[in-house]
Amino acid sequence: MNPVNDEKIPVWIADYVLMGYGTGAIMAVPAHDQRDFEFAKKFYLPIKVVVQPVDQPIDAATMTESYPHDGVMVHSDALDGIPAGKGAGQSVEAAIQWLENHQKGKGTANYRLRDWLISRQRYWGCPIPVVHCPECGIVPVPDAELPVQLPEDVEFSGRGASPLAKLSNWIDVPCPTCGTPAQRETDTMDTFICSSWYFLRYPDAGNEQQVFDPAKTNDWMPVDQYVGGIEHAILHLLYSRFFTKVLRDRGLLNFDEPFKRLLTQGMVQAAAYKNSNTGKYYAPSQLDLTDPKDPTTGEPLEVVFEKMSKSKYNGIDPEQVLSKYGADTARMFILFKAPPEKDLEWDDADVEGQFRFLNRVWRLVTEFADRGAEPPASSDSLTKAEKDLRYAIHYAIQQITEDLEGEYQFNTAVSELMKLSNALTDAPCKTSPIYAEGIATLVKLLAPFAPHLTEELWHQLGHTQSVHQATWCQADPSALVVDEIALVIQIMGKTRGTIQVPAQADKSTLEELARESELAQKYIAGKEIKKVIVVPGKLVNFVVE
Ligand SMILES: [Zn+2]
Known part of the structure; x- marks a missing residue:
């Protein structure tokens, strides 16, 4: 369409355009969006393929549905052959680069942050610190009276307005400016307000004068690693980024992103007993688990792994697990069962397996400690068995350190710990200094995973300091040459x-x-x-x- 000639521009009206999306200028990609494709077919509009699978041309004239998948750019001049997508080296970046090189435009971040009504008619939340005066209007509560504390003599009826609206002894206050009888605001702030910046106060939590001391918060922040459920990943993170950028613009922060790295951990799921005809769940305590049947209808029940929930009777009581096995076993099970970003299925047999592993480590280390014999001085030439064991020790150090520092593959780290424990158990050279090195290394490498057990074992090995303050092991490359x-x-x-x-x-x-x-x-x-x-x-x- 050339805007300088006076040809008429046809206007097409469709009811599937999303009014809330974008600015009002609508793009259409009939070859790659099914709604646009159907619209173009119906009204005989041109269809132009711009993405196709590598080496598999798509003919616009014969295609029967849109192609919304990965591929490479075609019929796009300078972009031809570039993978379609938003990542590094992909078409979106290349298109922005092209526009910038030709001085036709520049890349910019566009946040989908809308206006936000933050007031809530409920008790739980930070009170909005203003007073309504019949003379002065809305008056902020003076700094000296902040924070406005929530009253504790509150009754929750579940009906009508916020419980705060009924507490006249809390609401009625003199106007901070003119002294006329006035009323507090009874709405509280959306809890997202507090969760958007609370972490900025961690380095300076005792500060009574300021929200935080910028020197301290700038020194400690941004947060190196954020761990949260996927339900937090969108709104909360976007709001936190917005707050951080505003505080940076106000000169209170010297960084503009609150979190350097995000890990969204999976859920713990557990077996639930479900009647797939009625959709009802039953508590395992009322069933014969070898042959679970619906207690009322007698129909066989299905065993499904689902997010723990009271209504599905599949919650695991952490108190019971802790009192039976201890916190170290529970932690080892969770770390070992799945990578942290994946859901994991609770499995009593696997909990038991970790318990047995920790017991084996306990015996291995205490037997060594009880022997009490000083290992002989290191000799220059190691036996084959010593060389093999030394390799196993330093291989474990290398792998576990990478798993902890890199992609947080705690499950593979635990399996390396098991291999090292087995190598020590099987080692014929139990009086060698290499064996002593192996025992100490096993305890140190296990410490982040089973902190209580290893602390005790570390002391049994004769140390007086905490294992958690010991220097982390270093892999010796010469030990890894085989x-x-x-x-x-x-x-x-x-x-x-x-x-x-x-x-x-x-x-x-x-x-x-x-x-x-x-x-x-x-x-x-x-x-x-x-x-x-x-x-x-x-x-x-x-x-x-
Ligand atoms: Zn007033």
């Missing part, structure tokens, strides 16, 4: 076993060792070898006739 590795032998891509080979062997040596091995000979003897695939450090695969 002399031998297990090389996987495959025949036609199928794994048949492993053989031990020198870790530094080159491709042709690996092929030779594999070819001559008893393991491979069982499958390749007398056959024609058509091809050998060697992946150093990993495998040799023989392709035979």
Whole structure:
């Protein structure tokens, strides 16, 4: 459409345009939005494909529905071939870059934050600190009288206005300006107001004069890691960012984002007993769990894993778990059962499994501590068993440190702890200083996961300081250099076993060792070898006739 000539511009009217979305200028992408596609088909409007799967052209003339999926840009000049999307190196970024390079526009962040009515007619919330005076109008409560405290002699009837509106001894106050009998505001603020900035006060919680001392809050904040449920991830985070930006503009903060990193943790789910015909749930205590049936109709019940809820009778009482197994076991179970961002299913057998693991660690460490013998002085040349154990120790340090610092893969960290515990249990060199190093390392690495048990074990090992103040372990790269590795032998891509080979062997040596091995000979003897695939450090695969 060229606005400088006087051609008429056709106007199409549709009832599916969302009035609350955007500014009023409507874009249409018939090839990639099903509503636009149907509209374009009905009114014979042109359809232009601009995204298609790699190497799979889409013909606009023959397409029968829109293509709203991933792909690469086409028919888009400078953007052709670029992956469609908002991420780094994708089409949205490239389009903004193109516009900026050609001085036709620039990128900007657009927040979907709407006007916000913050007053609520309820008790729980921060009172809005104003007084209504018949002479002066709305008067702020003077700073010296802040904060306005909620009254405690309140009655909740569940009917009518806010319970605060009935408390005349709280409401009736003289006007702070002229002294005329006046009334407090009885609306309280939306709790989102408080949750938008409370963390800014953590570094300076005792401050009676200011909301916070900017020097202290700027020193400690922003928050390094935010952990919250997904239900917090949208409104609360957007409001917090807005508050932070306003306080920055007011010169109270020197950062403009409140949280550096967000982890939305999964929910704990548990087994619930449901009659799928009636939708009713039953408490496990009233059922025979080996064959759960509806107590009234006798129909078989379905076992479903759902978010814990009173109405589904599937809550787990933490008190019971703590008194039976202790907090360390409960924590280990939760960390081990699933990565933190995933939902996890409560499973008594797995709780028991963690309890047994911690008991094994307890025995391993206390047996070592009870022996009381000073380990012999370290010798320069380690035995094979000592080298293997040292490798296991430093491998565990490396993996667990990465799991804790990187993507918070606590579940894989716990499984590394189990491997280290097994390596110590199986180690033949129990009087070696390497074994002593392994025991101390196991306790330290386990400390963030089972803080109580490890604190006790640390003291049993003769330490007087807390394990939680001990220096974190450092992986020694020299311990991770291995002399031998297990090389996987495959025949036609199928794994048949492993053989031990020198870790530094080159491709042709690996092929030779594999070819001559008893393991491979069982499958390749007398056959024609058509091809050998060697992946150093990993495998040799023989392709035979
Ligand atoms: Zn007044």
